Amino acid sequence: MTDRRREACWEYCLLTAYEGNSTLTMFERDGARVEQIAESPLDDGMYQDVTTLVARDIARLGAEEWELISVNPFALPGVSSTELFFKRPMRQSPRR
Numbered sequence: 542m543t544d545r546r547r548e549a550c551w552e553y554c555l556l557t558a559y560e561g562n563s564t565l566t567m568f569e570r571d572g573a574r575v576e577q578i579a580e581s582p583l584d585d586g587m588y589q590d591v592t593t594l595v596a597r598d599i600a601r602l603g604a605e606e607w608e609l610i611s612v613n614p615f616a617l618p619g620v621s622s623t624e625l626f627f628k629r630p631m632r633q634s635p636r637r
Contacts, residue, residue, distance in 0.1 A: 550631040554607060558595045559622035595623065602627055
């Protein structure tokens, strides 16, 4: 493998934020792994707004060396959502 190809090995993840929740999908060689990373009710039972949740999650991913590469807002009937795609250099050589 050339040095250029070795440099081009990336890991990808997707942060999806909607209605007081966020999920993190890690794209792995064997498939996708989904993790619920926030469902944050406040003291009065209301949920934090999506901006607060996403800011916290983006900061966490940034500290883990993930780079934001795409933002895709979308809406389904009754649900507004935002997808944020991230990448970072692969930390270990990919399995063959």
